[in-house]
Amino acid sequence: MAPAAQFELAQPPNDAVSALVFAPESSSRLLVSSWDKNVYLYDTQTAAAEGEAQQGSLIQTFEHRAPVLDVCFGANDDEAFSAGMDWQVIRLDLTSGEQTVLSKHSAPVRRVVYSRQNSLVISASWDSTLHVHNPNDTTQAPLEIPLPGKPHAMAASPSKLIVAMTSRLVHIYDLSALATGLASQTAPQPWQQRESSLKFLTRAVAAMPSDAGYATSSIEGRVAVEFFDASAESQARKYAFKCHRQSQPSPDGAPTDVVYPVNALAFHPTYGTFASGGGDATVALWDADAKRRMKVYQKFPDSVAALAFSADGRHLAIAVCPGFETGMEDYSGEGRTKILVRELGENEALPKGKAK
């Protein structure tokens, strides 16, 4: 088709993707965690081989004992943290390939985030705890914080940590409080406790880089945008909207609304816009301030599992693999898992009216 504003990454994972993330410095370094027990490190900018449609190259894979559920970069482009089904939080040295176990939960670890400002690694596990680690001193015991429910999504803004759990619970922690809590080994109380604005199971959380708020999405084709500031005025600004749905004509006349889960959210690093990816195999770009949809991309071959913007905001990585649907007895992302990287146009993710 048209010249590649979007290309497929060579040597994709062998099974479904759980997370992907760009490096904090280089915007061609991409980490992908997969259900095939590996973490993959790619260079997205390697030119395509002669006659190949796929671009990029696989730099290294890091094998784990069990499916990997999340991965994030650490302080620099050579440090990463992974969390997986084997209950462990692991520090990966991307140059030497060395793996260090940071802590062990008593159930699979769903999410792991790194806070650059506070240099903390926080993991959230289905054992309903958070572990807060000091990545610079792996001998220090992690701080354990009990949660009222199983966490499903977690994101960190510059100063806050948002944890979304079952039963629509959302806890927001102050990251500096977590840092002092780690030093004194006392679990701090959440800075705020909220109920999700969405009525269904939370699927993804993304924090605004501006530190003003966050977005959550649910399995029921909906996204909510909320703000940290607890003042009534600020809270009045929160909103939610439907998306990733398709109207399908049904035999009896009234069209059926087919509702897909919104699997992924990612904020653009500078523009205040964000992308959502859903089970309907589409990615949409939204302007969080104007409450407008800016763009919907062409449908992808399968459900969108994860999204990430590069640090410079010029690239959007999209993980595509079959979506898990209610009632599935068997699932495999084998052979259908792809990583696509889209080069964004100059003003593609820029809010309307602010174009240069």
Next chain:
Amino acid sequence: MGGKKRKHPDVEELLNRAWCYYCERDFEDLKLLISHQKAKHFKCDRCGRRLNTAGGLSVHMNQVHKESLSSVENALPNRQGLDVEIFGMEGIPEDIVQQHNQRIIQNYYQAQAERFAATGNPPPGQNDKRPAKKVKAETPDEIKKRLAEHRARIAAQKGGNGGGATHTPPTGLPDGHSPAQSASPGAFNSPFHPPGAQYPGYPNQPQYPHAYPPSNLPSRPGSNVPATSGLPQRPGQPGWPANAPAAEEHASSVAPQQGDDIDQLIRMAEAGIRPPKKSETPAATEEAAPEKKSKKEKDKNVQMIYEDELSPEERMAMMPRYAFNPEAAAA
């Protein structure tokens, strides 16, 4: 074969048919061509709106969906450009018209010659090709010569038009079953059909299949261009069969009555039936048709693809495929 009922159209008739610049398909009349173009080439993949021209679609995409149109859908690889403004038969560049006519003529004579050879009827005049037995005796040289001729022609055409208008025959075989053909045999008789159907009875050209790499051939009449000519399939556009190639194979081999839904519409229009509006896509919408049916209908006709107290990841974690046994790992 089939020639009993109707005579083969002469070359003049063929040249007068309306045909589509984008996919080289030909039509009974201009109205059908226009409706084909609106449905296949100028339809908005976001909202399904049909525009009259590629330029119109481009403006629509821009204004309504804030997207830019880069190429014309379902067009042959070298005809996707937006630079030519096509409406029906208007606007086709002269050289393309020439190419098209040349191809029609060439196909016509070739089909005729092959018809003669296959039926064993001596053509009026010189051609001394005879029924099967005779040709058998004249072996390798003849065949090599023919092969050489064909290669030369293919090469010439490749140089000339980049494969946009290569001629068809041998791979046209399946056309005997193509949906469009069978849907209304009377109304849409492709002149290319009968010769195609006769190839099996013409055993003396074992070399042909090699001389015509199938992938280069624009699929002819009844079949659908986008599926067979190796065009990139745009992933599931609303109101478009999400997996056209598979669907078509299915349709052509199993159910001759239901072709491509757009074709269907055109056939219906031909037959004077007005299709109910909005009903054009029920069988073809999106990828999940089968699984959707198995889902429970919810109130207010809302259907959730995933609905559970547990997250999809927890469900996946329960599958043996992804299971992790801490004891085993520790041991």
